[in-house]
Amino acid sequence: MKTENNKNSVIALDVGGSSVKSGLVKSGGLTDFVCHTPINSQASKEKVLRAFVEIIQTYLPKVNPNEFLGIAIGFPGPFDYENGLCLIQGQSKYDNLYQVNIRDELSKLLDFKKPILFCNDAKAAVTGEANYGAGKEFDRVMGITLGTGLGAGFIVNGVSVLTGQGVPLNAELFSLEFNGKRADDLFSTRGLTERFNQSGFHYANIAEAAKDIQHGHTFPIEVLREFGKDLGRFLRPFADDFGADVLIVLGGIAGALNYFRNKLEDQLDIPVHPGKIQDAALLGVAKLFYYE
Numbered sequence: 641m642k643t644e645n646n647k648n649s650v651i652a653l654d655v656g657g658s659s660v661k662s663g664l665v666k667s668g669g670l671t672d673f674v675c676h677t678p679i680n681s682q683a684s685k686e687k688v689l690r691a692f693v694e695i696i697q698t699y700l701p702k703v704n705p706n707e708f709l710g711i712a713i714g715f716p717g718p719f720d721y722e723n724g725l726c727l728i729q730g731q732s733k734y735d736n737l738y739q740v741n742i743r744d745e746l747s748k749l750l751d752f753k754k755p756i757l758f759c760n761d762a763k764a765a766v767t768g769e770a771n772y773g774a775g776k777e778f779d780r781v782m783g784i785t786l787g788t789g790l791g792a793g794f795i796v797n798g799v800s801v802l803t804g805q806g807v808p809l810n811a812e813l814f815s816l817e818f819n820g821k822r823a824d825d826l827f828s829t830r831g832l833t834e835r836f837n838q839s840g841f842h843y844a845n846i847a848e849a850a851k852d853i854q855h856g857h858t859f860p861i862e863v864l865r866e867f868g869k870d871l872g873r874f875l876r877p878f879a880d881d882f883g884a885d886v887l888i889v890l891g892g893i894a895g896a897l898n899y900f901r902n903k904l905e906d907q908l909d910i911p912v913h914p915g916k917i918q919d920a921a922l923l924g925v926a927k928l929f930y931y932e
Contacts, residue, residue, distance in 0.1 A: 647707045650929050651699045653692070654714045654761060654921040657681050657733040657788070662695050663919060664702055665712075665926035669772040671919045673702060681733035685740060692742075693749045700750075710755035711746070714764035714925040717812075721758040757928040762791020762890075763800050763811065767927050768920030769888050770795040774913040782884035784875070787891035790814045790827045794882060798927075806882025818874040827871050829892060835863050846896055853899070861899050868900025872907025879908050890915045 647666070654661040658681065663674035675698075679691050696711060716734075718727040724743025728734045743756045759767075766775075766783030775781035775795065785791035792813040794801050802811045814824035825831055829846065836843050841860055843849045849860045879887065887910060889897050894914045905912050917923070 647704075648709050648929070649703050649707055650709050650926040651696055651703070651711045652714075652922040652926045653695065653711070654764065654925065655679075655692075655716065656761070657716070660692070660695055661919075661922065662699070663922045664699050665919075665922055667926075667930060669923055671922055673699065674919060674922070682735060685736045688734065688737060689740075689742070689745050689749060692746060696746070696750060708754065709929045710757065711752070712757050712759070712925040712928050713742070714759050714761040714921050715742075716761050719758065719760070721760060724756065724758055755929075757925075759800075759925045759928055760791070760793075761921060761925075763793040764924035765791075765890050765915070765921040766793025766888060766924065767795060767798075767800045768917065768922070768924030769890065769915050770924075771798045771927060772923050773888075773916040773920055775886055775888050778885040780883050780885045781888060782875070782879055782882055782886070783888035783890060784813070784827075785891035786827060786829075786889060786893035788829055790824045791891070800924075800927075804882075806878050806880070806884075808878065813875075813878070816874075818870070823874060827867075827874065832864075832867055832893060835867060836860065839863050846893055850896060864896055864899040865903045868903035869907060871900075872904045876907055879910060884908075884910055886910055887912045888915060889913070890920070 650665045652663055652665045658678065660677045660679050663671045665671050677695055720727060725741050726734060726737040729738045746752065746756055762785040765785060769775050769783060770781040779797055781795040783793045790813055792811060794807045794811050801807060808816060816823050818826055833843060836849060853860050887908060889912060897914050901912050
């Protein structure tokens with residue numbers, strides 16, 4: 641574990657498919673100058689890299705060189721995080737960065753000598769919540785992100801772990817199977833939408849289902865409860881083997897957690913909490929500079 645100095649700062653980026661959230665993160669959990677920047681993730685390699693460079697350049701004048709540790713970037717997978725190599729292909733985002741070493745490219749374009757570190761975006765968000773948000777009172781935190789896909793993170797005493805008892809390969813759950821299907825296809829926005837469709841409800845997104853519920857319709861709640869029950873059954877072996885003290889749920893579907901939280905907790909026998917902080921991913925990815 642590295643030493644935190646309250647004066648140290650990190651430029652942090654949370655890269656999404658349509659926008660990049662960025663900020664200056666100081667140790668101790670302080671964020672400043674947080675900004676959302678739209679991005680065309682299907683633009684050419686040169687345009688995407690230039691967009692990253694322009695975001696970073698807005699923060700460089702704001703840092704004290706003697707207290708500036710480097711740049712931390714949360715990026716969706718597949719990605720070689722240790723080497724900074726993008727491996728995304730066929731996901732309608734960042735296709736033109738396939739096999740591009742983003743660390744090397746940014747270092748050249750910025751003439752940057754300090755470290756540039758990478759982390760999975762879901763693990764970054766879970767790490768942020770474990771250290772500063774809903775999981776900070778717990779030693780062993782299991783976290784998931786429910787959105788366009790299923791992300792996961794396993795945290796021990798504030799540090800993200802990739803191996804150990806109960807931790808799947810690379811701490812990833814999305815590629816595993818449940819009831820003969822990939823977890824990513826079941827426990828995601830598209831998976832939940834398919835459940836609604838099979839029950840006769842044709843919602844384009846979770847917000848439409850929530851609106852119907854607010855208008856007094858109870859059938860969507862039953863679908864969400866079954867979703868929570870199956871999710872709990874899928875997660876139970878990992879939560880048990882890992883010895884999780886809590887499950888943190890993040891992502892777009894987390895907004896509907898109240899409708900399936902009880903079913904999820906019934907299966908897991910541990911508390912389930914939604915995320916509490918807006919800048920969890922920025923805080924979590926910046927932790928790369930404080931933990932080895």
